[in-house]
Amino acid sequence: MERQEIQRLFKQHYAKMLRVARTILYDEQESKDVVSDIFEGLLRGRTELMADTEQCYLLTSVRNQCLKRIRHQGTRLRMETASAEQASDAEHEDERMTDIAEFVVSHLTKQEQRIFRLRFSEGYSYDEIASAEGISRVAVWKHLSHTLKEIKNRFNPKGL
DSSP: OOOOHHHHHHHHOOOHHHHHHHHHHOOOOHHHHHHHHHHHHHHHOOOOOTTTTHHHHHHHHHHHHHHHHHHHHHHEEHHHHHHHHHHHHHHHHHHHHHHHHHHHHHHHHHHHHHHHHHHHTTTOHHHHHHHHSSHHHHHHHHHEEEEHHHHHHHTOOOTO
């Protein structure tokens, strides 16, 4: 499309296009950006408009661009909200893990602390823990069962 033709379209339809954009977006600068983007696309593209449908094409383009921006803003807002919630959840989880670690150190025997660490921090099996501690597999189970019961009672007293 020729530059003079785009200038003519701009002069003839810009005000209507801007009005439509403002009606949809309720934002002056966003509306101007949408209309400018449409004219920029005409300038760069190979779109040929027919005289009897050019206004319809331009106004439809404005509507579509506005709706696209609204969808994009909604998506961005949902992503920001989800990201903030994940960060908050991670912080809360870190605090909870710190509280559990402090509880383990302050309320459990040294042997229970070692067994708990070997099982949940090091990932040892019951047999490996039993061998390392010189106790039976059943004793490992009893120590871990007692430890987990204490942690549950402390951090989830109602069993929720």
